[in-house]
Amino acid sequence: MTSSSTTHDARELLWKPSDSLRDANRRKIIRAVMVEPNTQVNIARFTGLSQATVSGLVNELVGENVLRVDSGGDNERGKKLRVGAVRGVAVGIEVNHNGLTVAARRVDTSSVEYETANFGAEQGDNAWVRESARLIRDLATKTGLDAEHVVSIGLGIPAAIDPRTGMVTQVASSLDWDLSGNPRHRFSDHFPHVPVIVDNEANLAAYGEYVYGAGRSVESMYFIKASTSIGSGLITNGAIYRGRHGLAGEIGHVTMDPQGTVCRCGNRGCLDTIVGGNRLVEQVRQAYTGYRVDLPTSLEGMIERAKRGDQVCTRILQDASRDIGLALARVANLLNPDIMVLGGELGRAADLLVGPATNEMQLFSLRGMYDHAAPTKLVGSELGLLAGAQGALAFALRVDSTVAV
Structure with missing residues (x-):
C-alpha cells in the first residue's frame, strides 16, 4: 500500500x-x-x-x-x-471576440484563480494562443505549483466544433481564422503532451453553470449567453448536446424577422441583429444623439447606466429581454428543459431582464410548462462572466486524457 x-x-x-x-x-x-x-x-x-x-x-x-x-x-x-x-493544476480558457478569461485550480482544492485580458479572437488565433499560454503560466504559479504541473486544458472558442473529429466546422462570421488542423494542436509548442479539450465557448459556459452554478441538480438546462453576440448551450443528463456538426444551440441565428436587418451570417432578422451587444449600444447612442456626449461605448457601460436609473438604457435592455423571451419560448416548446439560465454580459442585468423575458416566455410557450409545482423557469447566471472558463476547466478534467491525447 x-x-x-x-x-x-x-x-x-x-x-x-x-x-x-x-x-x-x-x-x-x-x-x-x-x-x-x-x-x-x-x-x-x-x-x-x-x-x-x-x-x-x-x-x-x-x-x-x-x-x-x-x-x-x-x-x-x-x-x-x-x-x-x-499535485496538479487544471486549466480552463474562454476566448471571446473582445477578450479572454483563463481559470486555474489545483486539483486538490476548490479555490480558483482567474485572469482576464482584453485580447480577443478578432486579433488572430496565434495571438490569443500566446496570451493564453502566458496567463496559464502566471496562474499556475499563483496556485503554488507551476506550468509543469498542468494536467488538462479546456478551451472554449467562438466556433462550432465537430464532436466526432474535434475540428472546427465554422467560426463566428466576424472572425477570419485559419480553419486547418485541430485547435488543440496550437498549444503543443507551449504545453507539449498536455491534453487540450476544445468546444464552443457557449457550450462550456453552459457546462460550468450546470456543474457549479444555477443548473446544479437538474436533468436538463438551457443556457443563453448574451454578450457581443448571442450563443447558447444545452445540457441533458450531464452531457453537452452539440448536434451532428457542432452547430446545435445557435439561438443567435434564429430568424425573428424575415424582413429584418441582414445579419453577418448572411441571413435576415436573426436574434443577433436585434439584441446583440453592439446593436443595443447603438440604440442608446441614437436615442441620445444631439442631447448628450457622455455616451456608453460598451454593453458593460450601458448596463451600469441602467442600474443607476438611466431610463433609455433600462428601456432598451427590457425591450431586448422581451425579444430574448420570445426566442426562449420557441426553445422551451421544442426542448422543455428544467431550467433556462441567462448568462453573458446581459446576465449581469438579470434583475432587470428576467421578469420581462419570463412574461414573454409564458405568453408564447405551452401552458403545461408552468401550471404545476415545478415550472420551467428562467434565472440569472450564478457564475457570471466566469462560467465559460470554469466550465472549460471542469469539462477538460472530465475527459480521459489517455483517449484525448
Whole structure:
C-alpha cells in the first residue's frame, strides 16, 4: 500500500496508459472528484459505474491517499469524497471576440484563480494562443505549483466544433481564422503532451453553470449567453448536446424577422441583429444623439447606466429581454428543459431582464410548462462572466486524457 505521506502526481494518475478496465474505472472516479467533491452515490451516477465498483475502488484510492473522506454524512456512501495528496493544476480558457478569461485550480482544492485580458479572437488565433499560454503560466504559479504541473486544458472558442473529429466546422462570421488542423494542436509548442479539450465557448459556459452554478441538480438546462453576440448551450443528463456538426444551440441565428436587418451570417432578422451587444449600444447612442456626449461605448457601460436609473438604457435592455423571451419560448416548446439560465454580459442585468423575458416566455410557450409545482423557469447566471472558463476547466478534467491525447 502507498504510504499516507506520499504525494501523487496528477499527470501520472490520469495519463498513464493502460488497457486495464480497472485502471480506466479508477481514472473515472478520480476525475469525477477532481471536477467536484461528491458522494459515492453521485459519483456512480456521474461515471455510470455500479455502486459496488465505486465502493471497492474508492476504498483503494482512500487507502492510497489519492482521495480523502469528509467527516460529515450519515454513512460512508453519504460522505463527500475529496482529492487527497495529489499535485496538479487544471486549466480552463474562454476566448471571446473582445477578450479572454483563463481559470486555474489545483486539483486538490476548490479555490480558483482567474485572469482576464482584453485580447480577443478578432486579433488572430496565434495571438490569443500566446496570451493564453502566458496567463496559464502566471496562474499556475499563483496556485503554488507551476506550468509543469498542468494536467488538462479546456478551451472554449467562438466556433462550432465537430464532436466526432474535434475540428472546427465554422467560426463566428466576424472572425477570419485559419480553419486547418485541430485547435488543440496550437498549444503543443507551449504545453507539449498536455491534453487540450476544445468546444464552443457557449457550450462550456453552459457546462460550468450546470456543474457549479444555477443548473446544479437538474436533468436538463438551457443556457443563453448574451454578450457581443448571442450563443447558447444545452445540457441533458450531464452531457453537452452539440448536434451532428457542432452547430446545435445557435439561438443567435434564429430568424425573428424575415424582413429584418441582414445579419453577418448572411441571413435576415436573426436574434443577433436585434439584441446583440453592439446593436443595443447603438440604440442608446441614437436615442441620445444631439442631447448628450457622455455616451456608453460598451454593453458593460450601458448596463451600469441602467442600474443607476438611466431610463433609455433600462428601456432598451427590457425591450431586448422581451425579444430574448420570445426566442426562449420557441426553445422551451421544442426542448422543455428544467431550467433556462441567462448568462453573458446581459446576465449581469438579470434583475432587470428576467421578469420581462419570463412574461414573454409564458405568453408564447405551452401552458403545461408552468401550471404545476415545478415550472420551467428562467434565472440569472450564478457564475457570471466566469462560467465559460470554469466550465472549460471542469469539462477538460472530465475527459480521459489517455483517449484525448
